[in-house]
Amino acid sequence: MYRIVSAQFLAENIKKIEIEAPRIAKKRNAGQFVMIRVDESGERVPLTIADSNPEKGTITIIVQGMGKTTRELNSKNTGDTITDVVGPLGAPSHIEKFGTVVSIGGGVGTAIAYPTAVALKKAGNYVITINGARSKDLVILEKEMTTVSDEAYITTDDGSYGFHGFVTQKLQELIDSGRTIDYVLAIGPIPMMKAIAEVTRPYHIKTVVSLNPIMVDGTGMCGGCRVTVDKQIKFACVDGPEFDAHLVDFKNLSDRNKIYLPEEKQSAEAYVHRCNLIKSV
Numbered sequence: 001m002y003r004i005v006s007a008q009f010l011a012e013n014i015k016k017i018e019i020e021a022p023r024i025a026k027k028r029n030a031g032q033f034v035m036i037r038v039d040e041s042g043e044r045v046p047l048t049i050a051d052s053n054p055e056k057g058t059i060t061i062i063v064q065g066m067g068k069t070t071r072e073l074n075s076k077n078t079g080d081t082i083t084d085v086v087g088p089l090g091a092p093s094h095i096e097k098f099g100t101v102v103s104i105g106g107g108v109g110t111a112i113a114y115p116t117a118v119a120l121k122k123a124g125n126y127v128i129t130i131n132g133a134r135s136k137d138l139v140i141l142e143k144e145m146t147t148v149s150d151e152a153y154i155t156t157d158d159g160s161y162g163f164h165g166f167v168t169q170k171l172q173e174l175i176d177s178g179r180t181i182d183y184v185l186a187i188g189p190i191p192m193m194k195a196i197a198e199v200t201r202p203y204h205i206k207t208v209v210s211l212n213p214i215m216v217d218g219t220g221m222c223g224g225c226r227v228t229v230d231k232q233i234k235f236a237c238v239d240g241p242e243f244d245a246h247l248v249d250f251k252n253l254s255d256r257n258k259i260y261l262p263e264e265k266q267s268a269e270a271y272v273h274r275c276n277l278i279k280s281v
């Protein structure tokens with residue numbers, strides 16, 4: 001059992017959860033994730049280690065409530081326990097001194113990009129961050145991102161805060177200003193990562209994305225997380241989750257992620273129904 005040391009919402013439906021997991025806290029590197037099973041009957045879901053505190057023996061995850069498991073996790077509070085936390089898993093982010101790097105996060109992708117942005121800054125890069133959200137109330141980690149950045153930009157789709165528009169438009173603006181950009185990291189919804197890849201492709205800017213296929217074991221055994229990169233099959237849980245954005249087959253990823261949509265919908269509806277029943281007694 002893994003004890004939750006603290007838990008608070010950062011925005012509607014997005015919760016920051018600090019969990020006691022001393023061995024993982026000691027070993028983890030930027031870009032790695034854990035597989036979590038909330039209770040005995042639960043499914044396993046992958047969640048990025050957003051931060052860790054080896055002295056305190058804790059790791060932090062930032063979770064967007066999408067379906068049954070993430071909503072169940074987000075209903076947990078300080079002092080509650082989680083059945084399984086396995087990790088650190090996945091290949092660490094490739095970190096070196098590239099020069100000027102742009103770290104782009106869309107929605108909860110900002111939390112996934114954060115540890116890598118920290119590591120890129122530590123390696124001596126000039127770090128520009130662009131973090132996008134649909135509206136001001138959904139912006140997360142603004143203070144943390146500003147602290148790690150030499151330049152930080154927020155974009156909102158509705159213009160309620162920061163730059164009015166998409167992260168792609170802000171990136172294009174930076175490129176058009178004529179400055180040199182050596183490396184781009186983009187993490188967020190599949191259409192966003194694909195669009196970023198198309199922005200940087202004509203300029204041959206090295207661009208890396210963190211892929212989010214469905215994972216079951218997270219250790220390279222089941223093949224569930226199969227992705228196509230440079231026309232080759234890769235397992236995102238062991239070969240990734242970060243890959244060269246210009247070589248990823250995003251359509252294949254998007255199609256594969258839709259395979260279980262009816263079951264996911266049914267499971268989420270049953271969870272909401274159960275919660276409503278519990279509330280009414």
Ligand SMILES: Cc1cc2nc3c(=O)[nH]c(=O)nc-3n(C[C@H](O)[C@H](O)[C@H](O)COP(=O)(O)OP(=O)(O)OC[C@H]3O[C@@H](n4cnc5c(N)ncnc54)[C@H](O)[C@@H]3O)c2cc1C
Nearest residue numbers: 045046047048063064067068069070212213214215257264
């Ligand atoms: C390496 C990696 C790191 C991730 N890090 C984070 C993070 O830090 N914070 C965060 O909020 N989310 C993260 N995700 C996404 C998160 O795992 C999914 O939102 C979660 O699994 C959804 O499960 P659910 O039961 O709540 O929703 P469901 O209703 O079951 O699914 C909603 C959608 O989530 C995806 N999904 C479902 N099951 C899985 C699974 N077992 N593995 C992967 N994707 C799945 C599918 O695209 C699905 O359509 C990460 C995904 C990957 C692959």
Ligand code: FES
Nearest residue numbers: 218220222223237
């Ligand atoms: S999750 Fe099973 S092989 Fe990657």
